[in-house]
Amino acid sequence: xxxxxxxxxxxxxxxxxxxxxxxxxxxxxxxxxxxxxxxxxxxxxxxxxxxxxxxxxxxxxxxxxxxxxxxxxxxxxxxxxxxxxxxxxxxxxxxxxxxxxxxxxxxxxxxxxxxxxxxxxxxxxxxxxxxxxxxxxxxxxxxxxxxxxxxxxxxxxxxxxxxxxxxxxxxxxxxxxxxxxxxxxxxxxxxxxxxxxxxxxxxxxxxxxxxxxxxxxxxxxxxxxxxxxxxxxxxxxxxxxxxxxxxxxxxxxxxxxxxxxxxxxxxxxxxxxxxxxxxxx
Numbered sequence: 340x341x342x343x344x345x346x347x348x349x350x351x352x353x354x355x356x357x358x359x360x361x362x363x364x365x366x367x368x369x370x371x372x373x374x375x376x377x378x379x380x381x382x383x384x385x386x387x388x389x390x391x392x393x394x395x396x397x398x399x400x401x402x403x404x405x406x407x408x409x410x411x412x413x414x415x416x417x418x419x420x421x422x423x424x425x426x427x428x429x430x431x432x433x434x435x436x437x438x439x440x441x442x443x444x445x446x447x448x449x450x451x452x453x454x455x456x457x458x459x460x461x462x463x464x465x466x467x468x469x470x471x472x473x474x475x476x477x478x479x480x481x482x483x484x485x486x487x488x489x490x491x492x493x494x495x496x497x498x499x500x501x502x503x504x505x506x507x508x509x510x511x512x513x514x515x516x517x518x519x520x521x522x523x524x525x526x527x528x529x530x531x532x533x534x535x536x537x538x539x540x541x542x543x544x545x546x547x548x549x550x551x552x553x554x555x556x557x558x559x560x561x562x563x564x565x566x567x568x569x570x571x572x573x574x575x576x577x578x579x580x581x582x583x584x585x586x587x588x589x590x591x592x593x594x595x596x597x598x599x600x601x602x603x604x605x606x607x608x609x610x611x612x613x614x615x616x617x618x619x620x
Contacts, residue, residue: 391422391423391424392415392417392422392423393423393424393425394423394425395424395425395426395427396425396426396427396428396429396430396450397428397429398428398429399425399427399428399429399430399431399447400413400430400431400432401413401414401415401423401432401433401434402414402431402432402433402434403416403418403433403434403435403437404434404435404436404458411433411435418434418437418440419440420440420441420442420443421434421437421440421443421445422443422444422445423444423445423446423447424444424445424446424447425446425447426447426448426449427447427448427449427450427451427452427481428450428451429450429451429481430447430450430451430452430453430481431452431453431454432445432447432453432454432455433453433454433455433456434455434456435455435456435457435458435459435489436456436457436458436459436465438459439459439465439466439467439491440467441466441467441468441469442467442468442469442470442495443467443469443470443471443472444470444471444472445471445472446471446472446473446474446475447473447474447475448473448474448475448476448477449474449475449476449477449478449479449481449483450476450479450480450481451480451481451482452474452476452481452482452483452484452485453483453484453485453486454472454474454484454485454486455484455485455486455487456487456491457487457488457489457490457491457512458489458490459489459490460489460490464492465489465490465491465492466492466493467491467493468493468494468495469495469496469497470493470495470496470497470498470499470516471497471498471499472485472499473498473499473500473501473502474500474501474502475500475501475502476502476503476504476506478504480504480505481504482504482505483501483502483503483504483505483506483507484501484506484507484508484509485499485501485507485508486507486508486509486510487509487510487514488510488511488512488513488514488550489512489513490512490513491510491512491513491514491515491516492514492515492516493515493516494515494516494517494518494520495518495519496518496519497516497518497519497520497521497522498520498521498522498523499521499522499524500521500522500523500524500525501524501525501546502524502525502527502542503525503541503542506524506525506542506545506562507524507545507546508522508524508545508546508547509545509546509547509548510522510547510548510552511548511549511550511551511552511568512550512551513550513551513605514548514550514551514552514553514554515552515553515554515603516554517553517554517555517556517557517558517574518556518557519556519557520554520555520556520557520558520559520560521557521558521559521560522546522548522554522560523559523560523561523562524542524545524546524560524562525542525562526540526542526562540562542562542563543563544562544563544565544581546560546562546563546564546565547565547566548560548565548566548570549566549567549568549569549570549585550568550569551568551569551603552566552568552569552570552571552572553570553571553572553603554572555571555572555573555574555575555576555590556574556575557574557575558572558573558574558575558576558577558578559575559576559577559578560572560578561577561578561579563579563580563581564578564579564580564581565580565581565582565583566578566582566589567582567583567584567585567587568585568586569585569586569587569601569602569603570582570585570586570587570588570589571587571588571589571601571603572588572589572590572594573588573589573590573591573594573597574590575592576589576590576591576592576594577591577592577593577594578593578594579593579594580593582594582596584596584599586599586600586601586602587599587601588601
């Protein structure tokens, strides 16, 4: 009740700073002080505007697709919204459509890694928003690969991680990744048998996501996972194994098939009903 009355009283003060100070004085509430502090920190966050390339090593290259020449062309040109940090040698990054990048960090630790992001080839409105791609190998051998196809949609705060020598993550065409989803094609630490010291958690299969897959909000794909074409992963689903049946929904922790014979259509439900009614599907 006290908080309600204080909020009503303070609502008549037009100046936000004075309003906040009065509310703080009246409430004398440590939780409210914490809320104010959090809000101050949020206002201090710098918008995502990376446009830096840091190449620490030899023979590291960036190629972008040139429509006029119909080939990938090596460049040092700054792509707005793209940030690259490389610590190692002989790494290659290939980007098919820089126009879709609205915020992307690519971080490569180690040598001989390969990153490929496909082109934008159809009416699909591809975009990459504030995502991070991280490849790392600490053996000195390197060789991790991250390949994603054409017409991708990657929403905010999506993380892709590929570590371990020669490990790969391959993502098909026309896939969509909802906010905060994670594709983690490795483990951050070793898990071993206590007695035999045998390593138990190596990533020994390529993580594969088929064409037209939809990875839901805060979904998590672990090493060795696989999704067939046209698979939908439910929100906060944790995919720990291989799913070979296309046109399916998988959900839960660990994820399992909850429905088959389904297909994602690239439009909102209301829009779909109108298109269906007018026979425009």
